[in-house]
Amino acid sequence: MAERVEAARKLFAGPVTFLKSAPSLQFLPDPVANEVAFAGRSNVGKSSLLNALTGRNALARTSNTPGRTQELNFFDVGDPEGEAFPAFRLVDMPGYGFAKAPKDVVRKWKFLVNDYLRGRTVLKRALVLVDSRHGLKDVDREVMEMLDKAAVSYRLVLTKADKIKPTELAKVSDATAAEARKHVAAHPEILTTSSETGLGIAELRAAVVEAIG
Numbered sequence: 438m439a440e441r442v443e444a445a446r447k448l449f450a451g452p453v454t455f456l457k458s459a460p461s462l463q464f465l466p467d468p469v470a471n472e473v474a475f476a477g478r479s480n481v482g483k484s485s486l487l488n489a490l491t492g493r494n495a496l497a498r499t500s501n502t503p504g505r506t507q508e509l510n511f512f513d514v515g516d517p518e519g520e521a522f523p524a525f526r527l528v529d530m531p532g533y534g535f536a537k538a539p540k541d542v543v544r545k546w547k548f549l550v551n552d553y554l555r556g557r558t559v560l561k562r563a564l565v566l567v568d569s570r571h572g573l574k575d576v577d578r579e580v581m582e583m584l585d586k587a588a589v590s591y592r593l594v595l596t597k598a599d600k601i602k603p604t605e606l607a608k609v610s611d612a613t614a615a616e617a618r619k620h621v622a623a624h625p626e627i628l629t630t631s632s633e634t635g636l637g638i639a640e641l642r643a644a645v646v647e648a649i650g
């Protein structure tokens with residue numbers, strides 16, 4: 438475990454650059470590197486977690502206003518010692534399930550995300566982020582079913598762990614794990630993170646590196 442964490446730290450210490458935004462499938466980058474995608478309800482902390490993983494504060498745009506990102510954002514991550522750049526890609530997905538989302542936006546999200554998830558052979562894993570204060574919601578369950586059907590393996594990641602008491606956190610984590618076990622494509626173990634304190638970030642890096650192989 439410690440070895441994997443160290444290897445992952447090195448890989449993530451390499452160059453990281455924003456590649457492009459894809460508002461629709463025709464704008465997807467060529468599938469030249471394995472990808473790990475960040476999914477989750479709006480405001481759950483996807484962009485913040487991507488920044489924490491790469492150690493770059495302002496790489497992915499974070500915001501207090503939910504639903505700003507409606508595109509797939511691709512980031513190249515390199516290996517400082519390797520020849521190949523990118524070594525892999527991180528994909529920041531638009532958030533789902535915010536209250537004021539207009540219907541056409543929701544429909545667009547479903548088409549874009551569903552098509553991306555089903556058709557992308559380089560997509561090795563999705564990380565489904567869940568706010569640890571709220572736990573899984575029905576929209577998350579719908580996305581989990583979408584991932585089950587698309588046969589994309591995924592891992593549930595609790596975010597903003599700094600915002601709740603450890604006893605509450607343990608309860609939410611147990612409940613989330615119990616649900617994960619009912620889904621064929623879900624990893625049974627839940628990762629707990631905070632972009633604010635750095636909790637779980639090293640472990641999440643290791644999980645990404647394991648996923649990209």
Ligand SMILES: Nc1nc2c(ncn2[C@@H]2O[C@H](COP(=O)(O)OP(=O)(O)OP(=O)(O)O)[C@@H](O)[C@H]2O)c(=O)[nH]1
Pocket residue numbers: 477478479480481482483484485486498499500501502503504505506530531532533596597598599600630631632633634
């Ligand atoms: N306390 C705390 N706040 C966080 C954490 N992660 C994110 N936030 C805050 O939560 C808000 C939303 O974060 P984002 O990273 O923009 O969320 P997102 O999931 O990318 O949101 P969308 O792009 O709208 O889907 C911001 O105000 C962040 O500063 C965390 O670990 N702890």
Ligand SMILES: [Mg+2]
Pocket residue numbers: 483484485498499500506529
């Ligand atoms: Mg975002």
